[in-house]
Amino acid sequence: EVQLVESGGGLIQPGGSLRLSCAASGFTFSSYWMHWVRQASGKGLVWVSRINSNGSSRDYADFVKGRFTISRDNARNTLYLQMNSLRAEDAAVYFCVRVVGGDFDYWGQGTLVTVSS
Amino acid sequence: QSALTQPASVSGSPGQSITISCTGTGSDVGAYNYVSWYQQHPGKAPKRMIYDVSNRPSGVSNRFSGSKSGNTASLTISGLQAEDEADYYCSSYTSSSTYVFGTGTKVTVL
Numbered sequence: 001e002v003q004l005v006e007s008g009g010g011l012i013q014p015g016g017s018l019r020l021s022c023a024a025s026g027f028t029f030s031s032y033w034m035h036w037v038r039q040a041s042g043k044g045l046v047w048v049s050r051i052n053s054n055g056s057s058r059d060y061a062d063f064v065k066g067r068f069t070i071s072r073d074n075a076r077n078t079l080y081l082q083m084n085s086l087r088a089e090d091a092a093v094y095f096c097v098r099v100v101g102g103d104f105d106y107w108g109q110g111t112l113v114t115v116s117s
Numbered sequence: 118q119s120a121l122t123q124p125a126s127v128s129g130s131p132g133q134s135i136t137i138s139c140t141g142t143g144s145d146v147g148a149y150n151y152v153s154w155y156q157q158h159p160g161k162a163p164k165r166m167i168y169d170v171s172n173r174p175s176g177v178s179n180r181f182s183g184s185k186s187g188n189t190a191s192l193t194i195s196g197l198q199a200e201d202e203a204d205y206y207c208s209s210y211t212s213s214s215t216y217v218f219g220t221g222t223k224v225t226v227l
Binding site for chain 2: 050
């Protein structure tokens with residue numbers, strides 16, 4: 001059974017940093033592109049970033065470029081999102097997602113990031 | 118990248134059919150067949166219902182179907198049931214090597 005379990009969310013002050021993790025199991029993690037998608041409270045889904053299977057290719061939404069870094073450790077079956085210079089508008093539930101082409105086929109349950117002083 | 122445009126809400130009676138549109142541009146929906154649809158119940162993670170425009174994953178009811186014409190994709194739910202009441206989102210790959218989601222549609226079963 002495919003499982004994606006996010007962790008690392010919490011309350012952080014504006015300007016602070018946070019690193020999210022996503023532990024994957026039930027599939028060959030090193031064979032898949034992985035993505036982060038976020039959803040602010042009461043709002044829609046927003047694509048954040050993706051990384052290819054071996055970590056050599058990464059793409060970001062414009063609003064996180066230069067602030068967020070996606071990475072992965074295939075030996076540990078774990079996806080990461082390093083978030084720096086956090087802003088109030090970054091507050092959201094962050095989902096880890098396995099994607100094949102355009103198919104976001106498996107989603108984690110999400111981890112909540114709250115940005116507030 | 119602007120969000121794909123969906124109607125804010127769609128409603129129907131049990132047994133009826135409804136269609137949700139998802140309008141993008143020639144740089145996303147119109148350019149690729151990487152259009153997918155997701156169902157999200159309150160407090161839950163999204164669940165994919167349709168991928169690559171019209172493919173239905175195993176386990177998803179055949180009451181759900183997808184199509185695309187030009188820059189607009191559509192999700193049709195036939196034989197509407199109470200359990201279909203949820204938020205629905207479309208997504209597309211873009212020419213910028215990014216992805217974009219739709220604005221979301223709340224489906225209400227009357």
